[in-house]
Amino acid sequence: ETGVTQSPTHLIKTRGQxxxxxxxxxxxxxxxxxxQQALGQGPQFIFQYYREEENGRGNFPPRFSxxxxxxxxxxxxxxxxxxxxxxxxxxxxxxxxxxxxxxxxGSGTRLTVV
Amino acid sequence: xxxxxxIPAALSVPEGENxxxxxxxxxxxxxxxxxxxxxxxxxxxxxLLIQSSQREQTSGRLNxxxxxxxxxxxxxxxxxxxxxxxxxxxxxxxxxTDKLIFGTGTRLQVFP
Numbered sequence: 001e002t003g004v005t006q007s008p009t010h011l012i013k014t015r016g017q018x019x020x021x022x023x024x025x026x027x028x029x030x031x032x033x034x035x036q037q038a039l040g041q042g043p044q045f046i047f048q049y050y051r052e053e054e055n056g057r058g059n060f061p062p063r064f065s066x067x068x069x070x071x072x073x074x075x076x077x078x079x080x081x082x083x084x085x086x087x088x089x090x091x092x093x094x095x096x097x098x099x100x101x102x103x104x105x106g107s108g109t110r111l112t113v114v
Numbered sequence: 115x116x117x118x119x120x121i122p123a124a125l126s127v128p129e130g131e132n133x134x135x136x137x138x139x140x141x142x143x144x145x146x147x148x149x150x151x152x153x154x155x156x157x158x159x160x161x162l163l164i165q166s167s168q169r170e171q172t173s174g175r176l177n178x179x180x181x182x183x184x185x186x187x188x189x190x191x192x193x194x195x196x197x198x199x200x201x202x203x204x205x206x207x208x209x210x211t212d213k214l215i216f217g218t219g220t221r222l223q224v225f226p
Contacts, residue, residue: 006157033213042118042203042216043158056212090157092214100165102148103214107157 002027004093004106012112013081021076021109023091031055032074033103034066035090043090049074050096078111086113116141116208120217127224129196135189135220137204142182145207148214149178149189152201161202162189194224 005024013019025032031050035043045058049068063079072093078085088110092103117140127133137147146165150158162171162178164187170179177190187204201221205214 035214040218042205042218043214045213045215048212058213088155092158102146102160102163104160105150105158110155 004091004104006089006091006106006109008109009107010110010112012114015081015083015113017081018077018079019081019111021078021089021091021111023074023076023093023106025072025074025091025093026104029093029095029104030072031094031096032068032072033092033094034074034076035092036060037088037090037108039087046076081113083113086111116144116206116211116215118204118206118215118217120202120204120220122220123218124221125223127194127222129194129224129226131194131224133191133194133222135191135202135204135222137187137189137217139185139187139206139215141208142185143209144182145209147178147180147187147204147206149176149187150203150205152203152219154201158203191222194222196224196226199223 007022033048034046037043048056052068065077068074088108090108091106094103119138121136148163149161164180175192180187201219203219205216
């Protein structure tokens with residue numbers, strides 16, 4: 001059984017640019033959630049996708065958007081990057097919203113905005 | 115609004131000690147609580163998942179307990195080793211939110 005894989009592992013972007021981060025969910029999982037983790041903080045929920053539709057959103061502006069594909073993989077897109085968007089972005093997959101089996105996280109994408 | 119707190123924020127101990135990490139949450143209406151380990155700059159590794167109906171879970175030298183009514187969980191690490199050095203995060207999955215709420219973590223250093 002494969003785990004959650006994220007790409008790229010590291011990324012440097014300039015303020016104002018756009019970025020796309022990718023996530024492949026664990027085999028058998030149909031739900032993907034994205035989290036942002038600033039240095040020294042716990043992860044913060046961005047949004048969740050289930051059956052290709054957004055199924056819950058945290059306190060993030062609309063320039064954070066996402067997609068889920070039929071194979072349950074997902075993308076996180078961030079437009080008009082700001083310096084404060086620099087963080088570790090984590091993808092987690094689960095079967096449903098996770099009540100029974102919990103969440104499996106990927107290794108993350110470290111985004112630096114300069 | 116669910117809030118999760120972890121105490122202590124940092125801990126440094128000699129190898130071989132038994133440790134207790136604490137996690138508290140304000141709303142007891144949870145599906146489950148999950149403990150994670152995070153190495154510097156890395157993703158999260160799930161350690162233990164406790165459903166709301168359970169009192170504890172064990173995996174090797176790790177034991178996690180859950181007292182839902184008082185809003186507390188503890189992670190017990192027996193016979194600590196330098197390889198246990200990492201940040202430990204707890205997270206709860208609350209009813210009607212479909213999202214994990216994390217604490218800020220306990221940064222553990224075990225020295226030889």
